[in-house]
Amino acid sequence: MTTGSSSTSDTARPPASDAGISTYLGQESALRAGRLGTAGLLLSVLAATGPLMVVAGVMPTTFAVMGVVGQPLLFLILGVVLALFSVGYAEMSRHVHNAGAFYAYISRGLGPTAGAGAALVALVAYSALQFGIYGMFGFEVSNLCATYLDLQIAWWIPALVAVLAVGALALLKIDVNARVLGVLLLVEVALVVVFDIAAIGDPAKEGLSLHAFNPDTLTGAGVGTALCFCIAAFTGFEQAPVYAEETSRPHILVPRVMFLAVGFVAVFFAISSWALTVAAGPSAIIPTAQKQSAGLMFFLTESRLGTTFTDVVHVLFVTGMFAALLSFHNVVSRYAFAMGREGLLPAAFGRTNSSSGAPGTGSLLQTAVSLIVVVAFAVTDGGKTGDPTAPVLQLFTWGGNVGALGIILLMAASSLAVIVFFVRRGAGGVQAPRLVASGIAGIALLVIAFYTVKDFDVLVGSGPGSSLNWVLPGVIVLAAVIGVAHGAFLRSRNPEAHARIGLGNEAFQLEKAAATPAEQ
DSSP states (O other), X not given: OOOSTTOOSTTOOOOSOOHHHHHHHOTTSSOOTTXXXXXXXXXXXXXXXXXXXXXXXXXXXXXXXXXXXXXXXXXXXXXXXXXXXXXXXXXXXXXXXXXXXHHHHHHHHHOHXXXXXXXXXXXXXXXXXXXXXXXXXXXXXXXXXXXXXXXXXXXXXXXXXXXXXXXXHHTSOHHHHHHHHHHHHHHXXXXXXXXXXXHHHSOOTTOSOOGGGOGGGSOSXXXXXXXXXXXXXXXXXXXXXXXXXXXXXXXXXXXXXXXXXXXXXXXXXXXXXXXXXXXXXXXXXXXXXXXXXXXXXXHHHHHHHHHHHHHHHHHHHHHHHHHHHHHHHHHHHHHHHHHHHTTSSOGGGGOOOXXXXXXXXXXXXXXXXXXXXXXXXXXXXXXXXXXXTHHHHHHHHHHHHHHHHHHHHHHHHHHHHHHHHHHHXXXXXXXXXXXXXXXXXXXXXXXXXXXXXXXXXXXXXOXXXXXXXXXXXXXXXXXXXXXXXXXXXXXXXXXXXXXXXXXXXXXXXXXXXXXXXXXX
């Protein structure tokens, strides 16, 4: 019976090394342990947040569309909510090490059938986020080529090149990926910091106003939807447990990285969004954002740091998106690996490359699906709408909001799973503070999910009567239903496979232990 954070039971942690399991299963059936330390893991998860993409893209949109000046305060509020979520989520990570983090936790708390539904939701949500960024990446590279090289190329050409480049990098060792992500991330952060300093050093006529942190700025109909925009900026911190099997001390590194990531993102984005209000002026930030749209940061940068710096930011805006693409690809391929290992996908996906230890089959699947999605949007480019940029902007907006909704719901379900997991094991008293934190976070996340669905027409710009308002959220619902149905099918046809959902390598350890006496 589990009585504390370090106790063991049927959910005991696997050994720090996967050597025994690798010997038992073969070199292609386990992720390589010890590849990531604190720095590598932190850089890998933060890359998915796309700091420059958020500051240059999400923040101006939130100011312009929602009309909420208090965006900096929203980031701090969400930081508190997600820190509360992380309390229970991190504690769960000490007991469960599985590359299918969300669905593994939900399986262990709410049962394997619910876990099967969560697995498919996670696969769809993270894939949708990646597909959306491919659209924006292609669009931005096309614009850069037209502006600086006087070269006209269709958006889907650089998008397809990015798909292949990401697919190739994802087949390398995860520590190599971490270095690539780390370099790109640090450059992004440095550029945003330079902008923040320039904005604060040269404020608009209202000076260094703290008005954006005033609670009175969080009134009006747009606040709930603004929360949906802002929480999408945090996406990435929850990925730390996905890499647990590839760290040497997952019970220490994963919780540490999660809290570091949440704290960094909340403070960094709060300061950066405040810098935007300082540069434009609190009274002018909304009309300026509505006029400049996604060009807001570049407009404010050029007047303070010059054309050359602004051009560099434009280029590195693209490299930042590439880092986010690689980060999401790595997560999706590891979810596919975990699902293949546990019978939720064909067994071929549950194997890794013998040379790099990367989940190669899952990575190839994600590359193939990404190619199909990009080509499908390319075929419809400039079709019925008559606007050649429409499918690109739709790909980014649709994918981003569908993915964000899926992640919000997975976090809410995980909060409930954490509570049930520890209560069922008689640890409710010892873990009471963590369970209360999980409960508060779960309720807050459900409220945000409600506003996301309620205001989906605003989020995707479809209008109140559009069928997209229920079709796009319905993608997540459909994934959950299909996943649960698959789990129920496994329960009736293959109870042993059903029981292994969420166990990861622990299931194989148990099989090995059971087989050993018979062999002796």
